Amino acid sequence: MLIQDATLADGRRRDVRVEGERIAAVERRLSPRDDERIVAADGKLLLPGMIDAHVHFREPGFPDKETWASGSRAAAAGGVTTVVDQPNTEPPTIDGERVAEKAALAADSLVDFGINGGVTPDWNSDELLAEPLFALGEVFLADSTGEMGIDADLFTDAVAAATEHGIAVTVHAEDADEFDESVRPSSEDAGDGQRQGANERTDADAWSAFRTPEAEHAAVERACRVGEELGAQLHVAHTSTPDGIDRAKRAGMTCEVTPHHLLLSRDDLPELGTFGRMNPPLRSEQRREGVFERVADGTVDIVATDHAPHTRAEKDAAIWDAPSGVPGVETALPLLLAEAREGRLSYERVRDLTAATPAAVFDLPRKGRIEAGNDADLALFDPDATREIRGEQLHSKAGWTPFEGWDGIFPEWTMVRGKTVYRNDKDEAFGDARGENVRSG
Ligand SMILES: NC(=O)N[C@@H](CC(=O)O)C(=O)O
Numbered sequence: 001m002l003i004q005d006a007t008l009a010d011g012r013r014r015d016v017r018v019e020g021e022r023i024a025a026v027e028r029r030l031s032p033r034d035d036e037r038i039v040a041a042d043g044k045l046l047l048p049g050m051i052d053a054h055v056h057f058r059e060p061g062f063p064d065k066e067t068w069a070s071g072s073r074a075a076a077a078g079g080v081t082t083v084v085d086q087p088n089t090e091p092p093t094i095d096g097e098r099v100a101e102k103a104a105l106a107a108d109s110l111v112d113f114g115i116n117g118g119v120t121p122d123w124n125s126d127e128l129l130a131e132p133l134f135a136l137g138e139v140f141l142a143d144s145t146g147e148m149g150i151d152a153d154l155f156t157d158a159v160a161a162a163t164e165h166g167i168a169v170t171v172h173a174e175d176a177d178e179f180d181e182s183v184r185p186s187s188e189d190a191g192d193g194q195r196q197g198a199n200e201r202t203d204a205d206a207w208s209a210f211r212t213p214e215a216e217h218a219a220v221e222r223a224c225r226v227g228e229e230l231g232a233q234l235h236v237a238h239t240s241t242p243d244g245i246d247r248a249k250r251a252g253m254t255c256e257v258t259p260h261h262l263l264l265s266r267d268d269l270p271e272l273g274t275f276g277r278m279n280p281p282l283r284s285e286q287r288r289e290g291v292f293e294r295v296a297d298g299t300v301d302i303v304a305t306d307h308a309p310h311t312r313a314e315k316d317a318a319i320w321d322a323p324s325g326v327p328g329v330e331t332a333l334p335l336l337l338a339e340a341r342e343g344r345l346s347y348e349r350v351r352d353l354t355a356a357t358p359a360a361v362f363d364l365p366r367k368g369r370i371e372a373g374n375d376a377d378l379a380l381f382d383p384d385a386t387r388e389i390r391g392e393q394l395h396s397k398a399g400w401t402p403f404e405g406w407d408g409i410f411p412e413w414t415m416v417r418g419k420t421v422y423r424n425d426k427d428e429a430f431g432d433a434r435g436e437n438v439r440s441g
């Protein structure tokens with residue numbers, strides 16, 4: 001196949017030849033061979049497919065929230081060609097058998113995938129770390145969906161074990177000791193005799209007031225200290241504060257930012273209500289701006305979505321009862337490209353945040369760059385074709401998005417290892433190819 005006259009993220013116009021699963025050549029002009037299929041890019045933007053290092057596809061355990069089939073369709077429709085699934089499923093992915101069980105379910109995936117292993121007091125570290133894991137993580141330093149928060153000693157043991165096996169550790173960095181219990185209703189009193197709920201609140205912003213920025217700062221600091229002492233490769237998931245980012249980078253670790261912490265703030269909560277509840281929570285507009293600066297200037301390593309779907313019915317609850325998490329895998333690249341179109345990020349930066357750098361950080365040598373020899377994981381975009389995001393048009397089972405009404409630039413087609421998995425010309429269609437585990441084979 002010959003993709004003719006594509007514009008790459010750096011502005012070069014190139015022809016790209018795909019042979020089988022790989023990119024065979026990237027040149028100014030390539031002459032079509034006999035019988036070669038021609039795909040006219042007409043100067044449109046060709047990007048390496050996004051590697052979303054942080055999704056929750058919910059199988060096994062919660063197929064009403066998402067399945068590998070539905071989640072991977074959402075990924076493909078958003079230009080994402082590799083996803084990394086997190087361990088807070090039911091059962092949690094904490095031993096060899098559960099990795100195998102999840103891998104069997106992931107055989108439904110349209111896009112390539114990685115499977116992370118999780119840590120709980122019951123984990124089987126020897127078995128788990130012998131599996132072809134993408135990374136160990138997200139390791140929860142505080143409870144989030146799935147209540148897998150662990151204590152400091154277990155965290156240190158887990159980082160040591162992963163490091164011995166040469167496996168990176170991704171961390172959910174919040175420290176519950178720094179949460180502001182005074183805003184939480186006293187009915188939540190854990191029975192420790194402490195007076196809670198002195199400033200009891202029920203508005204949506206209460207979640208942000210409760211899970212404080214200081215909780216992130218403290219946990220990033222503590223995790224990085226452990227990482228430094230053990231010579232670990234630590235990656236801080238979903239950093240939501242400028243200070244959290246700076247602490248991770250000062251310690252020589254990598255970090256990720258989600259589209260929601262990049263683009264939404266506490267100012268959006270009156271409108272979003274519980275549909276804006278996630279961990280870590282949305283921060284002040286001032287902090288959001290600081291996060292955006294660090295994403296735009298290259299301080300932040302990657303964007304990953306923390307795609308965490310819950311049904312509308314589940315989310316439609318009181319702020320202290322609703323589950324935490326928002327969907328995002330389908331809208332990440334479209335939103336970033338809309339930002340680039342407005343001049344707030346460069347297209348090269350978008351490519352690095354979503355593809356080149358995740359491939360480098362997590363050691364995927366054949367992915368993340370449009371270069372001869374690499375996997376043909378590609379997505380084509382018309383940067384002038386913005387579309388209003390509508391939750392009901394997205395493919396996640398969630399059926400809603402915190403970005404309702406925002407502009408997005410969606411792919412015309414998405415290709416995984418040379419096979420078209422999604423196209424949207426006259427109608428939308430998905431391919432029938434299946435993804436592979438990026439750590440197997
Ligand atoms: N981010 C969230 O608020 N929720 C995630 C878990 C997590 O990433 O902490 C989920 O699985 O629902």
Ligand SMILES: [Zn+2]
Pocket residue numbers: 138144172237238279280
């Ligand atoms: Zn998390």
Ligand SMILES: [Zn+2]
Pocket residue numbers: 054056086138306308
């Ligand atoms: Zn997560």
